[in-house]
Amino acid sequence: MKQVIKLSVNGDPYTVAVDPCQTLNEVLREELNLTGVKLGCGSGDCGACTVHVDGRAVSSCLTLAVEMDGKEILTAEGLAPSGETLHPIQEAFIDKGAIQCGFCTCGMEMSALNLLQKNPSPTETEIREAISGNLCRCTGYTKIVEAISAAGEKMREGDR
Amino acid sequence: MKEYSIVGKHVPRNDARAKATGSALYTDDMKLPGMLHGRLLRSPLAHARIVRIDTSRAESLPGVRCVITGEDTPKVKYGNWRLFPDTQDEYPLAVDKVRFIGDEVAAVAAVDLDTAEEALGLIEVEYEELPGVFDVDSAIREGAPVLHDYCPNNVSVNRKIQYGDIDKAFAESDYVREDVFTVHAVSPAYLEPCSAMAQSDLDGRITLWTSTQVPYIVQCLLASTLKMRENDIRVIKPYVGGGFGGKMELRAWEFCAAFMARKTGRPVKFTLSREEEFLAGRRRHAMKLYSKVGFKKDGTLTGKDLRIHLDGGAYNAMGPTATFLCGNFGAMLYRYPSYRFLGEHVYTNKPPASAMRGFGAPQSIFATETQMNIAAEELGIDPIEIRIKNAQVSGDEIPEVATVSSCGFIEALEKAAEMSGWKEKRKSLKDGRGIGIGCYSFISGGVFNWFNTQYPFSAAEVRVFGDGTAHLLTMAADIGQGCDTVLKQILCEELGLKMEDIRITSADTATTPQADLGAWGSRLTLMNGNAIVEAARKIKAQLFGTVSAKYNLNVIYDMECKNGRVYPANKPDRGMSFAEAVAMTQKANRGEPLVAFGYYTPRGKGLVTPAFSFGAQVAEVEVDKQTGIVEVKKFWTAHDCGTVVNPKAVEGQLEGAIQMGLGYTLSEQFIMDGGKTLNTHFLDYKMPNAMDMPPSEVAHIDTYEPEGPMGAKEAGEGLAIPTAPAIAEAVFHATGYRCRDLPITPEKILNGMEELPQAKSKPAARK
Numbered sequence: 001m002k003q004v005i006k007l008s009v010n011g012d013p014y015t016v017a018v019d020p021c022q023t024l025n026e027v028l029r030e031e032l033n034l035t036g037v038k039l040g041c042g043s044g045d046c047g048a049c050t051v052h053v054d055g056r057a058v059s060s061c062l063t064l065a066v067e068m069d070g071k072e073i074l075t076a077e078g079l080a081p082s083g084e085t086l087h088p089i090q091e092a093f094i095d096k097g098a099i100q101c102g103f104c105t106c107g108m109e110m111s112a113l114n115l116l117q118k119n120p121s122p123t124e125t126e127i128r129e130a131i132s133g134n135l136c137r138c139t140g141y142t143k144i145v146e147a148i149s150a151a152g153e154k155m156r157e158g159d160r
Numbered sequence: 161m162k163e164y165s166i167v168g169k170h171v172p173r174n175d176a177r178a179k180a181t182g183s184a185l186y187t188d189d190m191k192l193p194g195m196l197h198g199r200l201l202r203s204p205l206a207h208a209r210i211v212r213i214d215t216s217r218a219e220s221l222p223g224v225r226c227v228i229t230g231e232d233t234p235k236v237k238y239g240n241w242r243l244f245p246d247t248q249d250e251y252p253l254a255v256d257k258v259r260f261i262g263d264e265v266a267a268v269a270a271v272d273l274d275t276a277e278e279a280l281g282l283i284e285v286e287y288e289e290l291p292g293v294f295d296v297d298s299a300i301r302e303g304a305p306v307l308h309d310y311c312p313n314n315v316s317v318n319r320k321i322q323y324g325d326i327d328k329a330f331a332e333s334d335y336v337r338e339d340v341f342t343v344h345a346v347s348p349a350y351l352e353p354c355s356a357m358a359q360s361d362l363d364g365r366i367t368l369w370t371s372t373q374v375p376y377i378v379q380c381l382l383a384s385t386l387k388m389r390e391n392d393i394r395v396i397k398p399y400v401g402g403g404f405g406g407k408m409e410l411r412a413w414e415f416c417a418a419f420m421a422r423k424t425g426r427p428v429k430f431t432l433s434r435e436e437e438f439l440a441g442r443r444r445h446a447m448k449l450y451s452k453v454g455f456k457k458d459g460t461l462t463g464k465d466l467r468i469h470l471d472g473g474a475y476n477a478m479g480p481t482a483t484f485l486c487g488n489f490g491a492m493l494y495r496y497p498s499y500r501f502l503g504e505h506v507y508t509n510k511p512p513a514s515a516m517r518g519f520g521a522p523q524s525i526f527a528t529e530t531q532m533n534i535a536a537e538e539l540g541i542d543p544i545e546i547r548i549k550n551a552q553v554s555g556d557e558i559p560e561v562a563t564v565s566s567c568g569f570i571e572a573l574e575k576a577a578e579m580s581g582w583k584e585k586r587k588s589l590k591d592g593r594g595i596g597i598g599c600y601s602f603i604s605g606g607v608f609n610w611f612n613t614q615y616p617f618s619a620a621e622v623r624v625f626g627d628g629t630a631h632l633l634t635m636a637a638d639i640g641q642g643c644d645t646v647l648k649q650i651l652c653e654e655l656g657l658k659m660e661d662i663r664i665t666s667a668d669t670a671t672t673p674q675a676d677l678g679a680w681g682s683r684l685t686l687m688n689g690n691a692i693v694e695a696a697r698k699i700k701a702q703l704f705g706t707v708s709a710k711y712n713l714n715v716i717y718d719m720e721c722k723n724g725r726v727y728p729a730n731k732p733d734r735g736m737s738f739a740e741a742v743a744m745t746q747k748a749n750r751g752e753p754l755v756a757f758g759y760y761t762p763r764g765k766g767l768v769t770p771a772f773s774f775g776a777q778v779a780e781v782e783v784d785k786q787t788g789i790v791e792v793k794k795f796w797t798a799h800d801c802g803t804v805v806n807p808k809a810v811e812g813q814l815e816g817a818i819q820m821g822l823g824y825t826l827s828e829q830f831i832m833d834g835g836k837t838l839n840t841h842f843l844d845y846k847m848p849n850a851m852d853m854p855p856s857e858v859a860h861i862d863t864y865e866p867e868g869p870m871g872a873k874e875a876g877e878g879l880a881i882p883t884a885p886a887i888a889e890a891v892f893h894a895t896g897y898r899c900r901d902l903p904i905t906p907e908k909i910l911n912g913m914e915e916l917p918q919a920k921s922k923p924a925a926r927k
Contacts, residue, residue, distance in 0.1 A: 040353070133849075136819075
C-alpha cells in the first residue's frame, strides 16, 4: 500500500507516493532523477549514497522513504543551486585533484559538509574520522582530505 | 627536463565539475522510456550438471516480459584470447554445467526490479551436483574432478620462458635458495557496481551503454555471441566508477541486456548488487609460486627458476594474460643471466580470477622481492645495496621479454633510501619497529595481440575548425584514471591550443576511430598519446603549408604551432592564428574538412611492451608484539614514469595504489568455505578507509621515454606492486617473522614469532 509523503529536496517541494519498503535512495534516484546520489553497496558500508536529512548526514540506502514526510533533504545537486558558482567544497575537490572515478565524490562532499558545518576548522584526524564511512578505491583519500581542509578554510573566510 | 606549455602542468580533470555536481551520468543513472529491469539467476552450487530448468512459473508472473536460459541463446563461447579459440571457454549463460557459486544460469527482464527479483525465485533448476576442486594442488592431482571437457588436467594454459644455462648457473652459485610463496585473491572493489543498458534500434542494431574498460572488446564479443556483425553493435562507455581490471571482458549481463532488448523490443538494464560483485565478480589471482634463485658471494645474481600455479577459478577470463605476464615480470627488475619460467593456469570451482591492477606482477614480484630480501639478509648485504648491484639499466635486453629503454631504477632506489633515512633506520629503530623495501617495474601497454585484432592498437581522429577549436575522437576508455584529460593535454601541447579549445568524444565504438584495445596494462598514455601526436602532426603539416605559401617562406624554415598561432620558428611575426590557418587551408581545398587520423601499434619492441616504468618503495611499520597488529607509519616512494603529463593525476594514482597495496597486504581477503565466498559486503571485506592510511612521501625520477609521447610512459598500475614486499620486509625487520604467505595477519605474525629460534629458547619470556 503506497503512502504519500511530502518532502523538500534541495529546497524544492515534492509529493511522492512511496512503498513502505522503498528507501530514500530509490526515491531520490528513481523518482526524482538525482544522479549525484549513488548506490554503491545498499548496506550502509560505502557512503556513496550520503545525503543530509534535516541537516544531518545519513546513508540514503538505509533510510526508509516513508519516514521522510516533512523532512528537508539536501543532496550534492543542492550544494550549488545556481549551477554557476560551485560550493567551496566542490571547488576544492576539483582544484585539489580529489576526484578520480567520481563515484564516491558526491557522498564524500556531503560527509565533508556535515563535518565543516559542525567543526569549521577540523584537524586532519578529524577529517579522516568524518569520512571514514565513505570508501574510495581510487585516491587513497590524501587529496580528499586536503580538499576538505582547503574548503574549510575557504568557508571560514566566507563567513568573515 | 624539457619545458612544455600544458604537459606537466596542473590541469584539473576534464570531468571534475560534472562529477562534483552529480551531473556525470554513470550507466545505472540512465533510463529510457519503456525500459525493463533485468536480474540474473546464479548457481548456488560450485560444480553441477544442469538437468532441467523450468521457467514457466516465472514467465507467467505479471510484469515479467522475458526469461532466458543458456538454451535460448546462440550458445557461442567467448573469451578475450580470440587468437587461441580453445581458450574461449565461457558461455554468456551456463549451458549444461555450472562451475562456480554465482555462475549465471538464467535472466529475467520485468517492468520493475521487484518483479524481476520475484521471478528469479520462481525459476526451477534441477542440478546434479558434481564434486568440486577448490585449490590448485587438488585440481592438478590425478583423478581430480574436471571442470571443462577440453582440458582433462585442469591446466588450461601454460607459458614457458628459458634463456641461459640455469642448471650450470645454480651449480656455479655460492648461494642458492628455494622458497614457496602463496598469495591470495582480492577484489578490485571498484565503487560502481557493473551495469549495462541495451536498446535495439528500429533497424535491429544494438546500442549498449556499459560500465566497461574495453568498449571495443565488448563490441566484438557481443557480436560473436549474438551472431551479429561487429558494426551492428554500438558500445558506449558512459562515466565509469573504477575498473582496476575487473571490467575488461564481455560479461553475462551485457549479453543478456542486448539479447533481451532484441527479444522484447524494449530497452533492458542490468545493475549488479554489491553482494553479486563480491560473490561472483572477477578477482586478482591467488597463486602458488616456487622460486629458486642463485647468487655469487658478493650478491651478484646468477639465475632464477620460477614455477607458478595460478588459481584461475572456473573460467580463463584474463588468466592467460596474467600467466604470460607473470613470467615476464619474474625476469624484470634485476639482471638474471639465466632464467627459466613455467606458469600454469589452473581451473578450480571458484569465481574466475582475472586482470587486476598489476596483472600478475603483484604476485610474481612479491616472490622476487621477498626472496631478494631473504638473500640480502643471509648474504649479509644491505637490501638496497644488493638491488643496486643487480638492477636493470637502460639498454638491457631480456631474451623473449623485452628491451629496457628509459630506466630510472637505480636512481629510484637511491632516492627512496635517502628520503626514508634508510641506512640509519635499518640500524637503529627500536624493538617492534621495522623498515623494508619493495620495488616494481611495469609495462606501458602490451605488444601481444591475443585479441587478434586487425585494427591498430590505438587510434585517434583530430578535426580542427576555423574558430580555433579542435575535436579529438578516440575509443580510449576513461574509467576514472583520467585519460580523457591526459589525452587532451597531449593534443593541446602538439597543436598549441588550450584545454578549453578541445572537445573530446571518447569510447563510443560507432563514432570514434577503430580501434582501441581498452584501458588496461597502463597502455593509454603511451599508445593513444602516440596516435594523437601522429594525427596532430598531419594537421600541422597542412597548416604549415598554408602559412609558408602565404608568406612565401623558404622551405628550410622550421615551423611552430604554439600559443594559438602558426609561424616560422625564427620569424614569429610572419605567422597567423591557428584559426586563420585552418580557415585558409580549408579555403584552399574547396572547404574540405581538415581532419587527420593517427595510429599506434608497437612493433620491434620485444614481445611485451614498448616501455617499462620502475620504482622503489620503503615502508616503516610498528608491530604490536602482544596483538600482532601492524601499523604502517609511513611510505616513501620514488618512481620513474617518464615525463609526468598531469602531476596531480600521477600523484593520485600513487596514493590510490597505496590504499590498494595496503589492503592487499594486511586486511583484504576472501573468506572461502569451499567454493562459497562468505564475506560479500564492504563491512567484512575490509578495504582501508581514510583512518587506515599512513602518510606518504613521493619523488618523481626524471627520465625521458623515447617511445612515449613527449617522453611519457606508464604511471599508476605498477605502483600496486611494491607495497606488499615492502611491508613484509618491514615486519620481518620489526619482529623476525618472514611472510611468504599473504596476507600478513596478526595470527600469522604471532605464530611466526613463536617459531623463531629465540622465542623457542626462552618461551617463559613471552608467556
